Amino acid sequence: MVDKVLDDGRVTPIWQFRDRKEGVIAEFDLSALKDETKYPYRVQCEQMELNRALYAALGDMPNVEILFGHEAVSALQDADTATVVAKTAEVEQKFTGRYVFGADGARSVIRRALGVKLDGFTYDEKVVQYGTTFDVSAAMPDIAGVSYISDPDEWCVILHLPDYWRVTFSSRDGEPDDVAVRDDIAEARMAAFFGTSGATVALHRNVWSIHQRVGDNFREGRIAIGGDAAHIxxxxxxxxxNSGVHDAVNYAEKMGRIWRGEGEDELLDQYTRQRRHVALEDVRLQTFRNTKFIAEKDPEARRASQIEMRTIADDPKAAYGFMMGSSMLAGLRAANALD
Ligand SMILES: Cc1cc2nc3c(=O)[nH]c(=O)nc-3n(C[C@H](O)[C@H](O)[C@H](O)COP(=O)(O)OP(=O)(O)OC[C@H]3O[C@@H](n4cnc5c(N)ncnc54)[C@H](O)[C@@H]3O)c2cc1C
Incomplete structure (x- = not known):
């Protein structure tokens, strides 16, 4: 499974914080974490490739049944069982077991059935993503495979996937989503950013809303939630x-113990404590900081955060600690140590 993701993705040890005009502000080489993990790098892999790999792996398991075309519409439970009600084009069916785990994304029906509130906020700006086969490294020769480029007017995130580059901008004031994804608009924006024509957007174009929200609870009785259903x-x-995958690993380990009679349902409260801690104290704060770094408009605040990043990157010990955070290893370990 891991090998498949490594094959389908692009292994990327180095990532950068940049300023659009000044270039590299801070560069981090994750190879420094080689004693902490077998995988000291980021892997730029399409989520659909991960889904394919998961599908193939699950398909080989005799106790797994994958049902497409079933929309969960509610979930219920009593003292001994948990049930998902799902409908197909023809019928509504109930699926009852001992436990339910809801991984049904940001609009989760399972979360709503539990009455869990997603506390937090939604950013005013959306993000606009373009996939391009234009060679970004020809326009920016020192660019890393993962780069966060700050600018008060036109910030950008650039990721190098195996066969193309993904370029992410902020949505522009008042520009409707269907205009942002038009070929002529996308290409003009790319040409202005890279200072060259020919940056065509032959591949996907998407507009996404961006949130910082964490559920006030990840478990009620026999039903738990994880991934975007629990935090975005x-x-x-x-x-x-990545944090959704960590939720799944954490939950599966605890459910395994419950299943084998080695622990009680209270383990699921520990799941909530550990994974909510990561969502609130780690992922939320780091992604908030990164978003502020690239989008900050105030010149003083921009300068201060750039100096801070440079100082960290220039000090090997500080850079090591920073990468332990950005790779989610530090947060994961701290949370897993919680009772
Ligand atoms: C622009 C953008 C860039 C991102 N980049 C990264 C990145 O580089 N790295 C990273 O780690 N994360 C990234 N993310 C976040 C990542 O996409 C999500 O965190 C991730 O997809 C969440 O996975 P999930 O399985 O919890 O939910 P989803 O991916 O939303 O999957 C939920 C699944 O449940 C199904 N479903 C929903 N409702 C029902 C229902 N009622 N009944 C049955 N099935 C249902 C859906 O069809 C879907 O298959 C990015 C997000 C955005 C918006």
């Missing part, structure tokens, strides 16, 4: 899906 954050830092 700004994509600056690449932590959303």
């Amino acid at each position: 954050n700004s994509p600056m830092g690449g932590m959303g899906m």
